[in-house]
Amino acid sequence: MLKRHLLKPATKQALLGLAIALGLLIPGCGTNPVTKKRELQLVSESQEIAIGKKNYGPTRQAQGGDYSLDPELTAYVQSVGNKLAAVSDRKLPYEFSIINDSTPNAWAMPGGKIAFNRGLLYELNSEAELAAVMGHEMVHAAARHGAKDMERGILFQGAMIAVGIGAQNSDYANLIVGGAQVGAQLVSSKYGRDAESESDLYGMRYMKKAGYDPAAAVTLQETFVRLSAEHKSNFIDGLFASHPPSAERVSANKSTLMQLGAGGDMGKDVYAQKVSKLKSTQAAYKAYDEAVKALASKDLEKAKQLINQAIAGEPREAKFQEFLADMALLQKKPEAALALYAKAINMQPDYFKPHVQSGIVLFSLGRKAEAEAYLKRANELLPTAPAYNLLGQLAEGRGDTALAMQHYQIAADSKSEIGQQAGARLAKLDLPRNPAKYLQARIEVDRAGNLYAVLQNNSALSIQQVQFKVIKYDLKTGRVISRSAPLILRTALAAGAKGQMALGQKVASLQEAKSYQLVLEAAEIQP
Numbered sequence: 362m363l364k365r366h367l368l369k370p371a372t373k374q375a376l377l378g379l380a381i382a383l384g385l386l387i388p389g390c391g392t393n394p395v396t397k398k399r400e401l402q403l404v405s406e407s408q409e410i411a412i413g414k415k416n417y418g419p420t421r422q423a424q425g426g427d428y429s430l431d432p433e434l435t436a437y438v439q440s441v442g443n444k445l446a447a448v449s450d451r452k453l454p455y456e457f458s459i460i461n462d463s464t465p466n467a468w469a470m471p472g473g474k475i476a477f478n479r480g481l482l483y484e485l486n487s488e489a490e491l492a493a494v495m496g497h498e499m500v501h502a503a504a505r506h507g508a509k510d511m512e513r514g515i516l517f518q519g520a521m522i523a524v525g526i527g528a529q530n531s532d533y534a535n536l537i538v539g540g541a542q543v544g545a546q547l548v549s550s551k552y553g554r555d556a557e558s559e560s561d562l563y564g565m566r567y568m569k570k571a572g573y574d575p576a577a578a579v580t581l582q583e584t585f586v587r588l589s590a591e592h593k594s595n596f597i598d599g600l601f602a603s604h605p606p607s608a609e610r611v612s613a614n615k616s617t618l619m620q621l622g623a624g625g626d627m628g629k630d631v632y633a634q635k636v637s638k639l640k641s642t643q644a645a646y647k648a649y650d651e652a653v654k655a656l657a658s659k660d661l662e663k664a665k666q667l668i669n670q671a672i673a674g675e676p677r678e679a680k681f682q683e684f685l686a687d688m689a690l691l692q693k694k695p696e697a698a699l700a701l702y703a704k705a706i707n708m709q710p711d712y713f714k715p716h717v718q719s720g721i722v723l724f725s726l727g728r729k730a731e732a733e734a735y736l737k738r739a740n741e742l743l744p745t746a747p748a749y750n751l752l753g754q755l756a757e758g759r760g761d762t763a764l765a766m767q768h769y770q771i772a773a774d775s776k777s778e779i780g781q782q783a784g785a786r787l788a789k790l791d792l793p794r795n796p797a798k799y800l801q802a803r804i805e806v807d808r809a810g811n812l813y814a815v816l817q818n819n820s821a822l823s824i825q826q827v828q829f830k831v832i833k834y835d836l837k838t839g840r841v842i843s844r845s846a847p848l849i850l851r852t853a854l855a856a857g858a859k860g861q862m863a864l865g866q867k868v869a870s871l872q873e874a875k876s877y878q879l880v881l882e883a884a885e886i887q888p
């Protein structure tokens with residue numbers, strides 16, 4: 362997928378420093394498991410594995426969830442993966458899954474976690490071609506390409522922009538919070554040209570070792586070049602964005618093929634047989650994808666017609682029911698929407714979206730206890746800002762301020778309107794306790810030597826009843842000489858506003874003024 366933003370070097374350094382401080386990176390030197398070259402390794406193998414394990418599930422969720430209607434197909438993809446894993450240079454806890462998205466794409470995460478989109482499987486013509494993509498992705502994981510990107514500090518950036526690309530349910534793309542953002546980064550980054558040719562080369566070697574005809578890597582690359590020239594847009598959003606096809610790659614693969622020698626399994630018939638069920642519902646998913654577009658452009662009639670077509674083609678697909686539910690919500694029929702989300706959950710219990718949507722609808726209907734269960738389950742699958750924001754409100758309603766603040770804090774992470782709302786709710790709870798975090802207080806002195814308290818509201822809220830004390834220190838010893846009674850600024854301070862108050866004290870010099878300081882004690886949010 363596309364990498365849209367490159368960090369400034371200073372930010373990269375800061376993030377790398379942060380990663381080291383968090384214990385994510387421990388400097389060391391090692392041998393690359395694939396190329397056998399010596400290299401600086403900051404991310405250890407156990408960390409790579411931990412990162413993959415932690416992020417694999419949420420990232421699959423974020424990209425559309427697993428395609429689970431054809432377990433035999435999933436087992437087949439896994440068996441091809443296992444054949445290649447058996448001959449790979451590195452033993453990792455490899456896992457392979459199929460994501461329910463029509464964009465032709467595949468990715469690998471550190472620690473050997475690999476995923477294929479449903480949409481890519483339509484485009485391949487043989488098991489050997491599947492093995493070619495698989496081998497390529499496997500080398501990305503085995504040769505530490507993702508880990509190296511982390512070491513260079515070029516991850517952790519623009520996460521939310523990247524994650525939506527290729528994910529059809531992009532309405533949640535910028536609402537993912539917490540560690541799941543990192544997972545999006547891990548699979549959305551575009552590797553360098555060296556990493557790509559390394560993956561092409563060793564991926565073909567794995568193919569050959571596993572008994573496949575490496576010639577399939579060449580024909581596949583040729584197909585990609587052709588499709589790319591035809592500007593098939595879904596390819597441009599998917600695999601081509603992270604793996605740009607080129608004539609150079611084709612010719613490099615050709616010379617690798619010369620070294621390895623053509624010959625081996627092609628597996629055309631077995632592949633055709635294994636994807637036959639999937640292909641029989643391709644038109645249904647195409648209708649669904651178009652329904653999504655129609656709904657996005659507010660053409661409800663067309664969306665309805667297309668989704669019915671999709672359901673007729675694949676009545677078992679949970680996403681189609683979820684889409685009907687989304688439409689019911691748009692038409693302000695919350696009860697109907699709830700029933701349809703329940704149907705979707707029944708069909709596929711472990712996809713986050715109908716859970717979080719049910720939670721939102723139930724919350725809006727005032728059915729809070731029911732809402733809470735759905736929101737919690739949704740967050741287990743994929744943490745999102747809307748779920749945390751509502752869980753925060755539920756905790757606040759119960760008087761559990763500490764938990765509410767925790768939830769708001771997580772939701773406030775998301776660069777979205779909901780994130781801002783959660784931030785404001787957090788500030789409302791936190792400001793009366795920690796006024797100094799939101800207000801700046803200092804002493805000023807006029808020409809006549811009169812002291813003033815100057816209070817600056819740095820929050821986005823209107824504040825009143827700012828309470829503070831004036832403390833006088835001995836500048837030599839630092840000892841407190843006197844402490845005033847609590848003083849209150851009578852005027853309210855709008856967001857960003859500044860207020861001042863005469864303290865009724867006079868000093869003889871600026872130096873003497875320095876011995877006075879303000880301590881903020883309390884403030885109220887204006888109702």
Ligand SMILES: [Zn+2]
Nearest residue numbers: 557560603604
């Ligand atoms: Zn690649």
